[in-house]
Amino acid sequence: MTRLLTQRLAFALFTLATLATTLPIVLIVAYIVLAGGPAISTEFLTAMPRDGMRAGGLWPAIVGTVLLTLGTGLIAVPLGVAAAIYLAEYAKDTALTRAIRIAIINLAGIPSVVYGLFGLGLFVLFLGFGTSILAGCLTLAIMTLPVIISTTEEALRAVPQSFRVVSISLGGTQWQTIRRVVLPQALPGILTGVILGLERAAGETAPILFTAAAFFLPRLPGSALDATMALPYHLFVISTQVPGMPITLQYGTALVLLVFVLSMNLIATLIRSRARARRQW
């Protein structure tokens, strides 16, 4: 009987622990929605900030985050998908391939603020891009690369070998096989990985601190060599550096950032579950 008692106790404990790890997420999101909801208005979303950011809207920060995310995708997606194709379809088990894998593991682990230092050293100063969207996107792209590579490689490897064998036995070249057979089958998996990678880039602050972010810029960036405001950095600034900042606006900014990031997460999850339901192999 004590065995069952132990089991019941242990299971209860583990259920509680799971509640303790998941409940705070619900509470945080609910709290931000409740406290930030009243701040949301057309003006808040589409106007320039005024009064040293204590009034007005988030427009330049929203545009900045969208631009940074898109720019990061433009660089990281082709590069990451190509690298994954190389690893999944071409690479043999050589010392070089192992070096590539170690490099990817290493890239995935480098702290985001170190990416910021690197971006500052290479893109902002050495290449002379200055504090700019371009420097920020390049920095974020390299940071996102390992996520995109590993999820894409996983998606490519999940395509059954027989698909490739059929294509090649019909006389297809390796690239034709990848392009016409493997990639279309792996597309939902790749999309999921890409969106999750870009989600991370959209929410990051540390890598853009010294490479792209402007404290206060009440206009839209004119070119890729302009600095920009961005939602995560803006939230950091108004919650720590601006005295007398209305609390509702702080929660409102957190809410907008949260909606932006979580909707990307939701889209990725939907693509994945739809693809799983449809898959015929």
Add this chain to the structure above:
Amino acid sequence: MPTSLLTLKPQPAPRGRWTEFITEALIRAAGYSAVLFVGLILLFLLREGLPAFAEVQVTDLFSARWYPIEAHFGLLPLISGSLIVTAGAVLIAVPFGLATAIFIAEIAPRWLREFLKPFIEVLGGLPSVVLGFMGMLVLAPWVRETLGTPTGLTAFTGSVLLAGMALPTLVSVAEDALDAVPRSYRDAALALGATPWQTIWRVTLPAARTGVLTATMLGIGRAIGETMTVMMVTGNAARLPDGPAALFLPVRTMTATIAAEMGEVANGSAHYHVLFTIGIALFVISFVVNLAASAVVFQQKKRSERLLS
């Protein structure tokens, strides 16, 4: 491409199909790029960080005083700050993360499992600045009132939030490890009369221990590199800890120091170079932690291959 089934060789790109040749060359180059980027990151950290050793005496770097305005660049308070916050985070995240992973993988019914897995991923997607923001406004006042500390911005506050940031990684890696334990192990234990709990505790968990170790190490890596959350809630006081009570005092971590001060230093000054030196240290730490974590995985694979042959 994994060679299985047949030794069927794809046709080489036909002559005249130079676009195909170029595509494959580009793909190859993209594959190598990861190595290039790691090299570039190391190169630029060294380029900007090494001059610090010429400008600042090494003994000063290992002193206990970080006060850049008067050219005191002692890194010990920052290193110990990072260690305290990370240790606290790991102490919280590992038991909760493992318990959650076990619950999801072994105890929860299927529908709950399908719901919890993406849910944990959402936590991983919360921007660190949002967690820091909530930490400042909600957790810090709570810590101050409940624990009676002079300020709520303490290492402990940072540890709690960092545990939250490390949890998703920890849970999903540990859960994968539990999932990978062969069904037959559990069946054998249950057939011998063990309760489900005994099976989990004595069979499944020990069989997954290397994966659990990997999960812990990746969690540590995640925690030590976190920047924004820590900068917002730990109070940023650079002082050497003098006992366990330091957990409930303000600290300043390596990452927060870089983030807070890089914007204000003159490019090329000693302070600037020292901040890059901290970056080098973080790079090395993350490299070692992640390599160790993946080495455990590789080793495990070899062992299972041996057992199967």
